[in-house]
Amino acid sequence: MTLSLDLGFVALTDAAPLIVARARGLFAAEGLDVSLHREVSWATIRDKLAAGLFQGAHLLGPLAIAARLGAGSEPVGLIAPMSLNAHGAAIGVSAQLASQMEGTGPLGLARAAARRLGRGEAPIVFATVFPYSMHSYMLRYWVASAGLDPDRDIRIVTAPPTGIVERLSSGEIDGFCVGAPWGAMCEAQCGARIILEAAEFWPGGPDKVLGVSESWAAREQAAMQAMLRALLRASVWADAPENAGELASLLATPDYLSAPPGLIAKRLGEAENGLRFSRQGTSLPWRSHAAWIFSQMLRWGQADRDTAPALALDCYRPDLFRAAAADIGLALPLADSKAEGAHDGDWSLPGSPGPIAMSRDAFFDGAPFDPDSVRDYAAGFAITRLTR
């Protein structure tokens, strides 16, 4: 029997697993009749998941956790049974701001920001896609590393990816942190300069997940597993360098990203800073990723200090991923959590049937993250809203 499902997505390269599974018949092979719905706002995706209009969606990992904690909305029982990608997001600045910065480091930005405030001018404005996003946490971490307070010394506004291109052209914003391919679009259309890629900030770090209603997943266990099998197969296909050209052409079409295939292709295949969909354990919803996201929610005052970390961590459901991945014979890491940012070179992750070859995962500033010390980590930054 065929089951009809409605899934939401936003026009971004990392929606690839959903788009590939639909376009290449992988959902249909699992007996699922899937309609994909493109949305222009993450808040609407969250609300449609909560209202049961969508059974699943392409979602910001931090938004899944925030919804569960009731941050920014009433609490919504969302879970993330799969990660969709690593890499793709990038921080960029306008050509004008680039010319005012010495170099591309955060200190260059700090000096430019200080000069502007010193002259009594309006602060530097950055746009990100949502308050609860890796884009927001990456930008905040990066500017704070140079002693800039992201809520005081610069301004951060929220705009949808396509809106970021427009606002940069009109001079309304000076910089951005946005997912692929829109950073490349800002470069191509407005002469923006990309200064930090997610792959440089934190190689292999989290980004988008598959968001699903917890009650739906509990009620429709067979459909949940069928959806995951199709998406995991799609991720393997999307990851293969030989499919990069075809993937870029598929994503570029008007129904999906409606963007130039050349710009999409720049971050696919074997590109050094390219997106990962499947390799190196990317599809596993790592509990240590959820823990890092929660640490940033504490750091920036988005989560109450007394919130039990388990409430956030339980959003990520590696158990559901494992069942589907084992069904289709994917290599599985043995643990659900790992020390993050601990490897400055190639390393080996214990897995089944054998170890999984991993590359470096160190943060750009070299600071490691121990998922068992979330509060200490969040309180340990020079700029943080969390006191010990």
Add this chain to the structure above:
Amino acid sequence: MRLLLVDPDPARAALVAEGLAEVRPLDLRRTSSLDEKELLAFKPDLIIVACDSPDRDTLEGLREATHANPRPIVMFVDRSEPGLAEEAVRAGVAAYIVDGLQPGRVRSILEVAMSRFQLMQQLRTDLAKAQSDLASRKTVERAKGLLMKERQVGEEEAYAILRKLAMNSGRSVGAVAADLLSFHGVLRGDKP
């Protein structure tokens, strides 16, 4: 009460405004895209935003950035209004109230907006159906004309042929007529 309606679809926004014309006192302002300076100057008590507006996330961001906003924006639908959030999103709207407003009057206003959004959806669906019905009738007429010319039959018989083809293939007369016309074009040498 000041209401800001953010809707990229001006026709739909006009329909909502007309529905709210009875509500007094209400200072309603419509915009197709959000401008933060305008928002701060207007100081709305209630913001209704279409779910298909890309400004929704911008509003969510403003809600976080309370330093930029002396009057914090909060999500309107809370636990005291069970099911209203789902109803609203089904109708295609979201609402935010600015802190300090009594939610009592909001529900009736939101209900007008929801019903107008649904009405617009219905009107658009009806229009699309009427247009496709009209196109289908024209196609059938042309296919009949073609059969009458090629097969040297009368109008009634031409229609009977189309109906028989439709019945045999389990498709509509309109679809069979469209096929016939396009195949005839190909046989005549038109580019498919």
